Amino acid sequence: MERVQFQQEQMLDELKDLVDKKVFTVAETKQIMKQRSIHEATLVRRVAKKSDFLRYASYEMGLEHLRRKRVERLKIPKTPVTVSDFALVRRQFHIFERALKRFKSDVGLWIEYIQLAKKEGARSLVGRITARALQLHPNVPSLYILAASHELAHLSPSTARTLLQRGIRLNSSNVEMWTEYLKMELGFIESLRRRWDVLGITREGTGDSQNVKNIVSEKDQFTDVDMDEGTTTAGTVKARDAELERLDQEGDEGTAARKQILDGVIVKAVMDSAVQALPRIELFESFNRLITIYPSSPTLRGSLIEHFDALLRSTLPQHPRAIEILYTRLLTSASDVASQASSSSNPSVENLRGRALVEGVRRANEMLISIMSDTQEESVCQVYAQFALGWCQQDSRINLDENLKLYVLSSLQALIHRQKSSSPSLLCAHIKLVTEAAQRGTIEPAKALDTAKRYTSRVPESASVWIARLTAMKALDENIDAVWREARRSVSPKDEHFAHVWTWGISEDMVHDERLRVYEVLLNESVGDSSLQEHLLLGYVAALMVSRSTPISGDDSDQVANKSAKALNLQKLRHMQGRFLNTGKVWQKMFHLEAEENGSAIVLEEIYELWRTANVVEATIAWAEWLLKNGKGKEASVLIVRSKGSVGQKEQEEMETQWVRIMG
Structure with a gap:
């Protein structure tokens, strides 16, 4: 009771102060009291909810925002700080403290509290909150990153470094932690460079990098932070300042250390440690994005990129995404490292012109061929195929020299011939490129077609190679019917593009009846393969419904024709039911297509009866939902009820659950 009375007195003091300053009226303060009483009542329930606390805090935030706006609008003169100037913010903090006593395990609540404290400029409070949060949740990287960013914003890089190192020790497999640590060190170098520029200190000199690495040694840094207070100790700050003063001094030792720092020795050490702890492509991709876009000096960026590429080659020499990073680098810069460092991280042919373009493509091509000589992994072959296609199909963005295209094309052809490669990726890429060359008149069409034929003979089971050959024949106006039949007979059912080969010759611009006829031919050929038949039947059903997509006029003859089309479609479907292996998916698609076209209840009911033999639960729910939406809830x-009596207990429960969801 005494605590409640004290809170009420405090509450009255702050509100009385607001009235005295004419920020709020007496009536408004009464309304505030009423709203607070309502919120307080929700918090004392036996089972309080997190949303109740957040709603209360949100109300107080809105109140504080309104107070500041009114003070600004009314131009109230500044006076010594009174209780109303900080009471509303303090109340927000108090609400979060109460919430965290009940929901200590809620990381999101901790983060919201930290963000509120940062917004209100409570620096020391942010340190204390993050320290408490990290003690309870030491394996949550986002908390370390938030804490470190706060310290950096207040010019305390040593504390930020310590927090991130501690987080990395406990979360060494987290890419984001390592990336933030690297970003922090890049920022530290940039701040030192600007400091020394202002002081007029040069960077020339040589020396041992070990002294520089000691600046961020884990032995020193892991003892910098008092986790109870969230701040650096005075002794650590003095030691850090003394180290910076030593680096500022002129002389061999200071000059050598400055040169090593500006050359990125600290960042390189972080990279080495990260790769040793987490040798994954995701880490390299994250580091690559950071070092290529971070606003560093060209010299530093060039040195870091060179070190990064060396690490990537030694750690993941044959990873496809690693190879892509390396060859992309060559295509976005000139041959020297400094120019390479200043290039964009996102490659585009606009970055290269003339001799630089030719040299970049040559170096990238030679690097890829060198890698290909050591392995014939399909994933690596896909990278080379992507390179070849990407740099021979750039006419829309740059007028790529025809000789350069022929150079890449001949390199690809030589690679296939030399390795006697049966890689579908390389063969498909070569077929596409020779076809485009034939269309441009660079080579004879017969030569392109012969190449495609030889490749399908080399790997007759590959669907992608057959598709490339069929596409080439279509582009060169060749008859594809016989080759398409051969492809369907030859391709392996285990190939992921197997079904695509079967439907390749069916196009949207075909006459409706012709498309149905082709589907029926394919269905007859595919008897015995249930998976393929289902795929073809789904396309067949969609083709049957195309004729329904035209709007119906008011003319009686059109309505009669529409009814006849419905009857014909159902007749064909019944024919399919007896002849082909239909599944629930086929009838499901037919039902939904008919419903989307505002089909009649008679037609939908007949489809439902066919569907329910394959899946009674899905069919019944879909039909019942349609009836409900069309004003037939009783039916x-x-x-x-009738369907539940004809299924087992499990199906009954599932049907009841879905029906309750629809009714709700």
């Missing part, structure tokens, strides 16, 4: 309820 839908009867349907559910």
Whole structure:
């Protein structure tokens, strides 16, 4: 009771102060009291909810925002700080403290509290909150990153470094932690460079890098932070300042250390440690994005990129995404490292012109061929195929020299011939490129077609190679019917593009009846393969419904024709039911297509009867939902009750659950 009375007195003091300053009226303060009483009542329930606390805090935030706006609008003169100037913010903090007593395990609540404290400029409070949060949740990287960013914003890089190192020790497999640590060190170098520029200190000299690495040694840094207070100790700050003063001094030792720092020895050490702890492509991709876009000096960026590429080559020499990073680098810069460092991290041919373009493509091509000589992994072959296609199909963005295209094309052809490669990726790329060359008149069309034929003979089971050959024949106006039949007979059912070969010759611009006829031919050929038949039947059903997509006019003859089309479609479907292996997916698609076209209840009911033999639960729910939406709720309820009597207990429970969801 005494605590409640004290809170009420405090509450009255702050509100009385607001009235005295004419920020709020007496009526408004009464309304504030009423709203607070309502929120307080929700918090004292036996089972309080997190949303109740957040709603209360949000109300107080809105109140504080309104107070500041009114003070600004009314131009209230500044006076010595009174209770109303900080009471509303303090109340927000108090609400979060109460919430965290009940929901200590909620990381999101901790983060919201930290962000509120940062917004209100409570620096020391942010340190204390993050320290408490990290003690409870030491394996949550986002908390370390938030804490470190706060320290950096207040010019305390040593504390930020310590926090991130501690986080890395406990979360060494987290890419984001390592990336933030690297970013922090890049920022530290940039701040030192600007400091020394202002002081007029040069960077020339040589020396041992070990002294520089000691600046961020883990032995020193892991003892910098008092986790109870969230701040650096005075002794650590003095030691850090003394180290910076030593680096500022002129002389061999200071000059050598400055040169090593500006050359990125600290960042390189972080890279080495990260790769040793987490040798994954995701880490390299994250580091690559950071070092290529971070606003560093060209010399530093060039040195870091060179070190990064060396690490990537030694750690993941044959990883496809690693190879892509390396060859992309060559295509976005000139041959020297400094120019390479100043290039964009996102490659585009606009970055290269003339001799630089030719040299970049040559170096990238030679690097890829060198890698290909050591392995014939399909994933690596895909990278080379991507390179070849990407740099021979750039006419829309740059007028790529025809000789350069022929150079890449001949390199690809020589690679296939030399390795006797059966890689579908390389063969498909070569077929596409020779076809485009034939269309441009660079080579004879017969030569392109002969190349495609030889490659399908080399790997007759590959669907992608057959598709490349068929596409080439279509582009060169060749008859594809016989080759398409051969492809369907030859391709392996285990190939992921197997079904695509079967439907390749069916196009949207075909006459409706012709498309249906082709589907029926394919269905007859595919008897015995249930998976392929289902795929073809789904396309067949969609083709049957195309004729329904035209709007119906008011003319009686059109309505009669539409009814006849419905009857014909159902007749064909019944024919399919007896002839082909239909599944629930086929009838499901037919039902939904018919429903989307505002089909009649008679037609939908007949489809439902066919569907329910394959999947009674899905069919019944779909039909009942349609009845409910069309004003036939009673019929839908009867349907559910009747269907539940013909299925097992598990199906009954599933049907009931879905029906309750629809009704709700």
